[in-house]
Amino acid sequence: MEELVEDLTRGNVTEVKVVLASVVAALAVYQVVLMSIGYGKLRLPFLGSGPASSAHRAIGDTIVVVTVVVALMCLTYFGLEEDEAVLHAVSGFALLGVVAFKVAVIRWWHGLGRYLPALGITVLLLFAFTWATSAGDFLVGGAE
Amino acid sequence: MRGDSHALQMLGSLFVAAAIVATVIAIVTSEFGPTSVAELDARDERRDQRLDRAEERREQRIELREERREQRGG
Numbered sequence: 001m002e003e004l005v006e007d008l009t010r011g012n013v014t015e016v017k018v019v020l021a022s023v024v025a026a027l028a029v030y031q032v033v034l035m036s037i038g039y040g041k042l043r044l045p046f047l048g049s050g051p052a053s054s055a056h057r058a059i060g061d062t063i064v065v066v067t068v069v070v071a072l073m074c075l076t077y078f079g080l081e082e083d084e085a086v087l088h089a090v091s092g093f094a095l096l097g098v099v100a101f102k103v104a105v106i107r108w109w110h111g112l113g114r115y116l117p118a119l120g121i122t123v124l125l126l127f128a129f130t131w132a133t134s135a136g137d138f139l140v141g142g143a144e
Numbered sequence: 145m146r147g148d149s150h151a152l153q154m155l156g157s158l159f160v161a162a163a164i165v166a167t168v169i170a171i172v173t174s175e176f177g178p179t180s181v182a183e184l185d186a187r188d189e190r191r192d193q194r195l196d197r198a199e200e201r202r203e204q205r206i207e208l209r210e211e212r213r214e215q216r217g218g
Contacts, residue, residue: 015176019173023164026164026168034157051157055154055158059158
């Protein structure tokens with residue numbers, strides 16, 4: 001698996017991970033804007049709540065796939081042995097857990113639907129923290 | 145008509161998402177600097193040439209110093 005990740009990224013595992021993590025973090029912010037329109041908290045003349053919610057769902061599905069790919073790259077290539085990456089690993093696992101729970105609420109546990117806004121904000125914060133402890137660190141501090 | 149408007153607005157939202165993705169990729173990759181093999185090879189070549197020139201200048205200085213010493217001595 002480690003070799004597959006290295007082959008797919010042509011040896012630039014960290015760089016590809018940083019790009020993908022930055023893309024999903026930026027899309028997570030956009031998702032909050034879309035859902036604010038979806039819930040009617042933000043009103044725009046050119047975008048209704050229905051289309052905003054549909055776009056939120058489509059982009060969300062993409063984000064989940066990319067996030068799982070990044071998580072797999074991270075686990076198989078970098079592992080969990082580094083002390084300084086503990087915070088990143090904890091927030092990453094928490095992120096995957098909350099995303100999985102949110103998807104379950106949307107698909108099956110409709111009774112918990114009132115918690116979706118809180119879950120969405122939690123996902124955004126976890127995305128931001130996970131990005132900051134890895135990709136953000138890399139972009140600010142440079143490759144070491 | 146309503147369905148058309150819904151699809152159009154959704155497409156517009158997805159287009160914005162694609163623009164965000166392209167912008168983030170451009171910004172983040174620009175932080176990495178050159179990554180193409182040709183650019184990295186050219187950079188290595190320039191560094192080697194610079195080191196060679198510095199080495200040549202050092203050797204010339206040493207030769208010149210020795211010549212002067214010989215002239216003074218002889």
